[in-house]
Amino acid sequence: MNLLSGEIQQRYHRPVLLVVEDTDKTEKERAENIFFKHAQTLAGFNASVIYTFPIELRHSREFGDIKRYFHTHRMPNIVLKKRDGSKNSDGWKVMVKALARRMDWGLITHGARNSVIESSGGIMRYLIELVSEAAYRALSRQCTCIEEQDTIRAIAELRKDFTAALRSDDYPLLAKRHADKWLNSDDQMQDLLRMRALLEYENGDVWCDVRPVILPLVEEHAYAPAAQS
Numbered sequence: 259m260n261l262l263s264g265e266i267q268q269r270y271h272r273p274v275l276l277v278v279e280d281t282d283k284t285e286k287e288r289a290e291n292i293f294f295k296h297a298q299t300l301a302g303f304n305a306s307v308i309y310t311f312p313i314e315l316r317h318s319r320e321f322g323d324i325k326r327y328f329h330t331h332r333m334p335n336i337v338l339k340k341r342d343g344s345k346n347s348d349g350w351k352v353m354v355k356a357l358a359r360r361m362d363w364g365l366i367t368h369g370a371r372n373s374v375i376e377s378s379g380g381i382m383r384y385l386i387e388l389v390s391e392a393a394y395r396a397l398s399r400q401c402t403c404i405e406e407q408d409t410i411r412a413i414a415e416l417r418k419d420f421t422a423a424l425r426s427d428d429y430p431l432l433a434k435r436h437a438d439k440w441l442n443s444d445d446q447m448q449d450l451l452r453m454r455a456l457l458e459y460e461n462g463d464v465w466c467d468v469r470p471v472i473l474p475l476v477e478e479h480a481y482a483p484a485a486q487s
Contacts, residue, residue, distance in 0.1 A: 263305040274305035282310035286452075294320045301327040314452040319443070334460040336380035341439050341465050349380055356382060357389070365393075366404040373409040377416075377470050379457045388412050413471050420472045423453060426479070432456070432468050433480035439465040 263274040284292065289312045293300070300309065309328075315321060316332070324330070337349045353375045363371075366389070374392060378385035389404070391412035396404045424432075431446060435456055441447075441464055450456040456466045468476055 260304045263303065276303065276305055276307045278307060278309045280310065282312045284312060286312065286314055289315055290318070290320075293324055294318075297324045297327040316458075317448045317451040319448075332460070335457055336382070337459050337461045338376065338378075338380045339467070340461055341459075341463075346461070350375065353378065353380070353382075353385060356385065360386070361389070364403065367406065369406045370404045370409045373406055373413070377409070377413050379469050379471075380459070381457070388416070391415060417471050417475065420455060420469075420475060424455065424472070424475070428455070429476055429479040432472075432476045435466055436468040436473070436476060439467055441466045 259276070263276075266272065266274050281289070281292070293309075293311065293315060300307070311330070336352050337346045338353070339349075340346050354371070357366075357371065357375070370392065374385060374388040377388055388409065392404045392408040395408035395411045396402070399408075401408075428446070428450060432450065432455060434440075435447075435450075441458060447456070451458060451466070455469055455472060457469050458464065458466050
């Protein structure tokens with residue numbers, strides 16, 4: 259790569275930029291090996307390089323170490339609700355615009371559209387996944403328009419994954435974070451951020467909140483009375 263970039267610079271007298279995509283989709287263990295153990299190698303090209311970085315490693319204790327080799331740039335989640343819980347109209351407009359570029363409004367009702375946007379938590383990938391799952395539900399009813407009943411089923415299906423993954427002691431912590439939006443580096447917090455039960459936002463400062471699809475679970479289990487034997 260250095261020979262190639264050197265040839266380009268010599269022949270065309272232009273700087274070289276390499277863009278390495280999909281490195282954010284690598285398995286966690288492999289990504290840790292690539293970025294944390296071989297950061298010096300990744301930064302060793304005689305050219306500028308952009309790498310996509312796995313979001314779960316953003317919450318790792320070793321994340322600060324790679325700043326010796328890289329200038330990091332975060333692409334924060336889109337804020338649909340401000341830290342005080344009020345609606346962020348600008349964030350909603352972004353998500354509406356993203357859907358409008360991917361589908362005709364005749365394929366989804368207004369209520370269903372709002373439902374998937376709110377449940378996405380401001381993450382584009384989750385928005386598309388929810389719409390795809392809701393579309394499948396609509397097709398199974400032989401309907402060509404996604405309705406709220408389809409989005410409800412799609413959200414419930416996604417919630418099942420968290421029902422199986424969350425521990426009983428996660429719920430009180432999630433309830434606290436939903437109340438105070440406080441982001442810290444405690445191990446349990448980092449685990450919840452990595453599994454995307456908590457989502458990080460930037461809106462003046464950095465904070466977090468419970469992922470909307472699991473908020474009903476948190477409200478149900480966090481304050482449930484302890485069983486007595």
